[in-house]
Amino acid sequence: MDGDHHCRECDGTGWVLYSTETKDGGFEEAYRLCPKGHAPRYCMGSSGGHLCPRPATRRCGSGYYCKEHIAAIHEGRDSDDPSELI
Ligand SMILES: [Zn+2]
Ligand SMILES: [Zn+2]
Numbered sequence: 001m002d003g004d005h006h007c008r009e010c011d012g013t014g015w016v017l018y019s020t021e022t023k024d025g026g027f028e029e030a031y032r033l034c035p036k037g038h039a040p041r042y043c044m045g046s047s048g049g050h051l052c053p054r055p056a057t058r059r060c061g062s063g064y065y066c067k068e069h070i071a072a073i074h075e076g077r078d079s080d081d082p083s084e085l086i
Pocket of ligand 2: 043045053054065067068069
């Protein structure tokens with residue numbers, strides 16, 4: 001019952017996913033701020049020495065990452081950050 005911290009819509013990230021149909025019939029995924037006004041979290045990943053500017057839309061343990069970084073983590077190669085090397 002930690003409803004103060006997370007809501008079902010945004011899963012605590014502060015961003016909610018929605019899809020918009022494009023003119024050519026495809027779907028485009030986008031994110032907007034949670035209507036409850038949670039502060040958005042940004043991806044904790046980094047690439048090229050810069051913090052990732054994307055909104056964090058996936059959770060992995062205690063970390064929050066964007067879709068691309070969470071995919072890299074699941075592949076077992078969280079590259080681009082030398083300090084993470086064992
Ligand atoms: Zn929320
Ligand atoms: Zn990222």
